[in-house]
Amino acid sequence: xxxxxxxILMTATLMLTGCGGGGSDSGKLSVMLGSNVVSLDSAQxxxxxxxxxxxxxIDGLTQFDAKGNPVPALxxxxxxxxxxxxYTFKLRDAKxxxxxxxxxxxxxxAWRRHCQLANEYAYIFGNTAACIKNADAVTKGAxxxxxxVSAPDAKTLVVELEAPVIFFPSxxxxxxxxxxxxxxxxxxxxxxxxxxxxxxxxxxxxxLTGYLPGTANIQLEKNESYWNAENVALENFQYQVVTxxxxxxxxxxxxxxxxxxISGNQVKHTQEDAELSKDLKIISTxxxxxxxxxxxxxxxxxGALSNANLRLAISNAIDRESLVGNYxxxxxxxxxxxxxxxFAPNAKTGAYFxxxxxxxxxxxxxxxxxxxxxxxxxxxxxxxxSFALNMIYANDGGDTVVKVAQAIKSxxxxxxxxxxxxxxxxxxxxxxxxxxxxxxxxxLTNWAPDYNDPMSFFNLWTxxxxxxxxxxxxxxxxxxxxxxxxxxLAGDYDARWNxxxxxxxxxxxxxxxxxxxTNASALLISPHVTGVEFxxxxxxxxxxxxxxx
Amino acid sequence: MTKYIAKRILLAAVTLFVIIFVLFVLxxxxxxxxxxxxxxxxxxxxxxxxxxxxxxxxxxxxxxxxRMLLSGNFGNGTSLYNGAPIKPILLACLENSFKIGVLSIxxxxxxxxxxxxxxxxxxxxxxxxxxxxxxxxxxxxxxxVFMIFLQYFFxxxxxxxxxxxxxxxxxxxxxxxxxxxxxxxxxxVARFTRNEMVEVLNSDYVKLAESKGLQGFELMxxxxxxxxxxxxxxxxxxxxxxxxxxxxxxxxxxxxNGVGKLMVDAIAGEGVDYNYVLALGIVFSSLYIGVMLLxxxxxxxxxxxxxxxxxxxx
Numbered sequence: 001x002x003x004x005x006x007x008i009l010m011t012a013t014l015m016l017t018g019c020g021g022g023g024s025d026s027g028k029l030s031v032m033l034g035s036n037v038v039s040l041d042s043a044q045x046x047x048x049x050x051x052x053x054x055x056x057x058i059d060g061l062t063q064f065d066a067k068g069n070p071v072p073a074l075x076x077x078x079x080x081x082x083x084x085x086x087y088t089f090k091l092r093d094a095k096x097x098x099x100x101x102x103x104x105x106x107x108x109x110a111w112r113r114h115c116q117l118a119n120e121y122a123y124i125f126g127n128t129a130a131c132i133k134n135a136d137a138v139t140k141g142a143x144x145x146x147x148x149v150s151a152p153d154a155k156t157l158v159v160e161l162e163a164p165v166i167f168f169p170s171x172x173x174x175x176x177x178x179x180x181x182x183x184x185x186x187x188x189x190x191x192x193x194x195x196x197x198x199x200x201x202x203x204x205x206x207x208l209t210g211y212l213p214g215t216a217n218i219q220l221e222k223n224e225s226y227w228n229a230e231n232v233a234l235e236n237f238q239y240q241v242v243t244x245x246x247x248x249x250x251x252x253x254x255x256x257x258x259x260x261x262i263s264g265n266q267v268k269h270t271q272e273d274a275e276l277s278k279d280l281k282i283i284s285t286x287x288x289x290x291x292x293x294x295x296x297x298x299x300x301x302x303g304a305l306s307n308a309n310l311r312l313a314i315s316n317a318i319d320r321e322s323l324v325g326n327y328x329x330x331x332x333x334x335x336x337x338x339x340x341x342x343f344a345p346n347a348k349t350g351a352y353f354x355x356x357x358x359x360x361x362x363x364x365x366x367x368x369x370x371x372x373x374x375x376x377x378x379x380x381x382x383x384x385x386s387f388a389l390n391m392i393y394a395n396d397g398g399d400t401v402v403k404v405a406q407a408i409k410s411x412x413x414x415x416x417x418x419x420x421x422x423x424x425x426x427x428x429x430x431x432x433x434x435x436x437x438x439x440x441x442x443x444l445t446n447w448a449p450d451y452n453d454p455m456s457f458f459n460l461w462t463x464x465x466x467x468x469x470x471x472x473x474x475x476x477x478x479x480x481x482x483x484x485x486x487x488x489l490a491g492d493y494d495a496r497w498n499x500x501x502x503x504x505x506x507x508x509x510x511x512x513x514x515x516x517x518t519n520a521s522a523l524l525i526s527p528h529v530t531g532v533e534f535x536x537x538x539x540x541x542x543x544x545x546x547x548x549x
Numbered sequence: 550m551t552k553y554i555a556k557r558i559l560l561a562a563v564t565l566f567v568i569i570f571v572l573f574v575l576x577x578x579x580x581x582x583x584x585x586x587x588x589x590x591x592x593x594x595x596x597x598x599x600x601x602x603x604x605x606x607x608x609x610x611x612x613x614x615x616r617m618l619l620s621g622n623f624g625n626g627t628s629l630y631n632g633a634p635i636k637p638i639l640l641a642c643l644e645n646s647f648k649i650g651v652l653s654i655x656x657x658x659x660x661x662x663x664x665x666x667x668x669x670x671x672x673x674x675x676x677x678x679x680x681x682x683x684x685x686x687x688x689x690x691x692x693x694v695f696m697i698f699l700q701y702f703f704x705x706x707x708x709x710x711x712x713x714x715x716x717x718x719x720x721x722x723x724x725x726x727x728x729x730x731x732x733x734x735x736x737x738v739a740r741f742t743r744n745e746m747v748e749v750l751n752s753d754y755v756k757l758a759e760s761k762g763l764q765g766f767e768l769m770x771x772x773x774x775x776x777x778x779x780x781x782x783x784x785x786x787x788x789x790x791x792x793x794x795x796x797x798x799x800x801x802x803x804x805x806n807g808v809g810k811l812m813v814d815a816i817a818g819e820g821v822d823y824n825y826v827l828a829l830g831i832v833f834s835s836l837y838i839g840v841m842l843l844x845x846x847x848x849x850x851x852x853x854x855x856x857x858x859x860x861x862x863x
Contacts (some may be wrong), residue, residue, distance in 0.1 A: 036819045044632065046586070118593060120586045140591070191632045210716060213628070213638050214814050214825075216804030217716055240713050240804060243819070248803075255707045256712035360858075396817060429818050433586040436594070468591055 015474070029237035029529060029548045032260040036214055036241055040194035042178045043114040046121060046449070048540050049413045051529035053239065054175040055539050056220055057202035059087050059227075061107070061157070061172040064542065068345070068452065068535050070170040073226075074179070074203070075100060084164025084491045089157040094227040096181050096203045104151030106179035112144035112496075114176065121176045124450060127486055128459045130171055131162040138404045164491035166347070167453040174450060174538045179203070205232045205544040210538050216241040233531070233547040244397070249524070254281075258526040258548070259541075264329030264400055267522045279524045282331030285448070286536030287519040288340040288457065289332075289404070291391075292435075292443040293512065296471035304378075304387050305441055312363060313374035314442075317415040318408055324517045327403040331520035336364045338461075338507050339454045340518035345534050346497060353454045353500070360508045364515070375416050386418040392434055393444035395416075395425035404516070405444050436468045443469070446519065452537045454500050455485060461512055470512055477506045552775055555851050561842045568834045569827075573614060576823050577607050583686065618831075628822055635828050636715055639808070643832070646800070647717070649794045657734025658785060664735065665742025665781075666774075680739060687736030693798045696729040700802065711766030714805040726803045730795050734788050741784050745777040752776075783844065783861050801810035808832065 035048045042058070045051055072078070076092040094102040115125050115138040125135035133148025148160035161168070170451075171177065184201045194200045196209040197373075204228050210219030221236035223229065242248045245263040252260040253276070262270065270276045289294055293311050297303035305311055320334035331343055337354040344353040379385055393405050402425060406514035409421040421442070428432070434440050449456035459465050462481050463473040478501040483489040489496040507513070521540070525532070528549045533542040584603070586594060587842035598604050602613065628635060667682035703725060704712040715722040749755060750773060758772050796809030804810075808829060 036814060039633070046588075118596065120588045121594075123588050123590075140596075189634070191634050192637070195637070212641055212806055212813055214642075214812065214819075215806045216714070217806070219717070242713075242804070243801075250701070250705050251712045254712060256704075256709050265730045426580075427818070429585045430580045432587065433580065436591065464590070493758055 002033075027548065029234060029259075029543075029546065030257050030545070031237065031239050032251075033218070033239045033241045034261055035243065036216075037211075039212070039213070039461055040200055040208070042110065042175050042180065043119055043121075044194075045175060046119075049241075051175045052264070052539060052541055053208075053218060054178065055204070055218075056206045056543055057156055057177070057204045057208055057223070058314075059094070059198070059204040060175065060178045060179045062169050064170075064173055064535055064539065064546075067531050068537070070173055070452075074188075076504055077349075078169070081260060085161045086157045086392070087161070087168060089159070091155045091157065091221045092227060094203055095225045096184070096201050097207055097223055097225055098181075098184060098201060099225070100181055100183065101154065102179060102181075102203050104152065106156035106181055107157050107177075108149050108151050109182040109185070110178065110180040111149050112147050115139050115147055116144045121450075124171070124174065124176050127162060127290075128465075129165075129451060129455075130168065130177075131165050131486060133162055135162040157247050164479045166496070167455075167492070170452040190482065198215060203227075204238075205229075208237075228544075234543065236549075237543065237546075239446055242357040247482035252524045252526075255526075257524075258529050259532065260524045261524050262524060263398060264327070264328075264522070268331050270522075270524065276524065279526060281408045281523045281525050283521045283523060283534045284331075284333070284342040284536055284542075285519045285540065286340055286343040287446050287448040287515045287523050288335065288338075289444075289446045289519055290338075291408070291514040291516065292445050293514070294438065294440055294442070294468050294469070294471060295512075296438055298438075302404050303386075304382060306388070307382055308375045308510050309378035309381060310387065311514070313371045313378055313416055314419070315364055315511045315514035316367050316371035316374060316411055317412050318514065320514070321366070321412070322517055323404055323407055327407050328517060328519075330400070330522040331427075332517045333520065335518045336360060338504050338513060338515055339457050340449075341516065342535075343449060344452055344456075349495065353497075359501070360505065363511065364507050371415055375419070379418065386420070388420045388422065389441040390422045390440040391423050391442045392426060392431055394428035394431040396427050401444060408444070430515065438471070444538050445469075450538045454504075455481075456537075458500060458503055459485075461507055466512075472510070472512050474506060474510070475495070477503055480506075551850070554846055557842055557845050557849075561838045563833060565831075565838055568617075569615070569831055570611065572827055572830045572834075572842075573611050574607060574802050576827055577610065584822075591702050614827075628824055632674055635825060638811070639825075639828055639832065642806055642808045642811045645805060646718075646793075646796055647811060649727050649805065650732070650789070650796065651721050651805065652723055653730040653792060654734060654785070654789055656727060657731030657788075658738055660731070661735040661738025662742050662781070663779075664739035666746060667745040668739065669746030669750065669777075672743075672750075677743075680743065684736040684739040687732050688740075690732070692729060692732055692795050695732050696726075696799055696802050699725050699729050714803045715802075716806070722803075726799050726805055730792055730799055733791065733795065734785075737784060737788060738781060741781050742777065746773060749773050749777045783847075786844055793836065807828065 033049050035047065036055055038047050039045045039050055040054055042054055045054060059073045061073060061075040065071045067148050074091055074094055075089040076084050078089045080087055080088055091102065091104060096102060111125065115122055115135055118139040122139045124130055125132045126139065127136055134142060134146045138147050150158050152158060163339050165171070181201050192199045195213055196462050197211055200211070202208065202223055203226070205223060206220040207223040207230070209221050210217060218239040219236070220238065222232050222234060228233060242251065242257070242260070245266060248257065248260040249262055249266050251257045266279070291314070293305045293320040295303065295306040297306050322334045324334050335341055335354070336357045337360065339354045342352055345351065346353070377429050387435070391405060391409070393401055393474050395402055404423070405423050409423055412419055412421055435443055447457060447460060458481055461470065461472065462478050466472045475498070480499050484496045484499055489499050529546060531547045533545060533547040534540065535542070552657060557766065584601070589597070602610060664680050665685065668677045671677045674841065704710045710725045711718065711722045714726060755772050758768055793809065796807055797813050799805070800807040800810035801813050812829045815823060815829065
């Protein structure tokens with residue numbers, strides 16, 4: 001018995017001597033991540049959290065400046081051929097953290113590998129985005145060596161495209177296009193790349209020091225061998241995965257987190273707090289929340305939604321200002337275009353693509369009378385007076401979407417007599433299955449752009465893009481999109497830009513979707529933290545230039 | 550005896566097999582896409598499913614899975630999301646959960662025993678009542694309430710402990726998680742110890758020892774504790790396994806990279822997928838079955854009557 005007590009005493013002493021005291025680790029930047037990192041392998045990552053951490057550690061050919069314009073990173077400079085179809089990148093002298101040089105071969109290896117794996121983001125190499133030669137064929141099984149990317153020497157990377165892609169430099173910011181050191185990769189066991197700090201090699205601003213798939217805590221420290229290390233101020237920082245916004249707010253208040261994301265409800269509470277309100281920052285994210293209407297006539301509700309008037313009626317019966325003001329409440333803004341606000345600036349004028357929110361005011365807006373007229377037409381055309389429609393949505397991403405769904409239901413039912421909406425909340429995995437298997441009438445959904453061009457949205461609604469959702473097909477629309485991506489307009493900036501407005505008009509005249517709002521992110525940032533850059537596309541936050549005072 | 554043990558082991562193996570089968574089939578027929586993607590064409594999704602073997606009939610998939618398990622390469626399965634092998638991740642998480650679990654069991658047992666002994670020695674008095682009330686509270690309060698309470702008071706109001714688990718200060722930041730898990734253990738052990746002690750204290754041989762002049766600590770050590778604690782040991786073993794369920798909530802709240810959090814994330818599909826649910830299900834069930842098997846065998850050794858009745862039943 002004596003021994004037993006002695007043991008307890010000893011353990012207690014041991015435990016206390018190990019204590020440093022004090023709750024938060026002051027001086028070290030601690031950033032909230034709202035979800036787990038799926039993978040640090042750029043060919044496997046599919047989510048913003050993963051992309052953000054990869055970009056902390058690995059540089060691509062280009063990077064965003066503070067305003068979101070692409071500027072050279074690993075590429076020192078690049079030239080574009082006269083036909084706009086060949087990019088030649090000159091790489092700067094940069095090193096991987098193990099001392100190897102970063103070479104053009106590292107890009108060739110990573111890109112071929114990704115196309116060959118044919119994972120979710122392999123699409124971005126193909127003709128809907130980067131248009132790299134043979135990319136679509138390689139994802140379908142062709143020899144990866146035929147991919148239009150080559151390394152004539154260690155510091156030169158040549159990329160051949162199927163068509164001129166005017167946003168190609170901005171596309172290169174996306175982590176999917178980042179290099180992987182082939183020698184390092186080949187030395188690892190299959191499938192282990194990027195699963196621990198030891199199996200991940202950085203060439204960027206930071207090195208990984210603590211990580212495990214599914215981890216709640218990711219540790220990074222400055223990479224001294226980074227080509228631009230002299231301009232990196234942070235010695236180290238950490239990510240903390242926090243899925244509850246209540247937890248996030250408390251942890252921010254006690255200093256455990258220096259940067260946290262909060263929910264719409266908390267924004268109000270924060271604004272009323274004199275101290276906290278100073279730390280509040282609203283960031284526009286480029287994520288468009290919208291209603292997707294399933295137009296497949298074979299759909300189990302007899303395809304009522306293949307009637308354009310019914311879709312227009314619903315779209316015009318929704319009070320978007322009330323949605324964002326009373327239910328979302330995190331600074332999100334009502335949107336009346338198919339492309340979200342504060343996204344895709346015109347390279348010449350700098351104006352955002354969706355700057356004019358009134359250009360489709362004749363078909364989209366909150367106008368009960370107009371909505372009822374549309375509904376009357378729909379009733380006459382379809383020969384029925386009542387429509388029962390199912391609306392599905394994923395409910396595992398917080399309660400905002402649940403409140404929005406309920407608000408839409410009550411607005412539509414109150415404003416349109418005869419239309420009833422049955423809400424069907426479900427987990428995201430099940431929701432996606434229902435969308436892909438055509439088992440829905442209306443989906444409350446959203447889309448985040450992958451590159452800084454309106455095409456990141458317009459590609460969704462071509463006949464091919466609609467295959468897994470709206471089941472809408474319009475030859476004129478398809479033609480404009482084809483012209484703008486691989487066709488005649490691809491290389492003509494202004495003509496392409498204007499043609500995209502024509503495409504958007506077709507989309508909204510037909511109410512293929514009902515845009516709702518551009519999502520914002522309400523953040524709390526400690527006054528000690530400066531220099532964090534926020535972007536509405538690809539990389540939500542960049543910490544290279546961040547400082548912690 | 551050998552026959553009894555062999556029978557128990559066989560039964561355990563069959564139970565495990567049935568569990569794996571049910572788990573496997575349930576997970577495969579669950580609604581929802583095992584492979585939730587938004588940026589793939591229908592054709593590419595089919596190609597990917599075929600690559601992962603998800604297009605085969607469920608029984609064939611199950612046979613493949615069992616073959617993989619039985620090849621001695623347990624955990625050779627890979628994640629559907631990123632192709633990463635599950636085993637190293639599982640082991641790392643098990644290690645974290647195990648460390649905190651051990652700390653919590655150790656703490657829980659120590660405090661529980663102490664509380665139980667104090668209560669028994671003061672039976673009928675104020676201290677006994679206090680200990681009883683506390684241990685009943687400990688059983689009644691859902692552990693997550695206690696966890697959030699601890700986090701709120703000792704990391705937020707009085708910022709002594711780290712708010713989230715910090716792997717770089719493992720032991721220090723394990724204290725709150727371990728403490729919050731040990732609440733149930735403390736209460737259970739305390740109640741059990743008290744009752745056993747009271748029984749032993751009232752027994753004839755203790756009264757005899759007392760009448761012979763044995764007193765205080767010596768009496769406790771030689772007669773009371775030795776006899777009272779043997780049954781207590783038997784409640785601790787199942788409690789160890791109960792920790793796993795508590796760990797699911799605890800690890801999520803404090804952000805500990807353990808098997809509990811891994812399980813919750815895998816079910817929700819947050820970064821880890823349903824191959825993890827299967828692997829973790831097998832690990833959890835094996836642990837449960839293993840502990841129960843051990844207990845069965847121990848009981849058999851301690852108490853020959855159990856062996857006999859098993860023989861008769863057979």
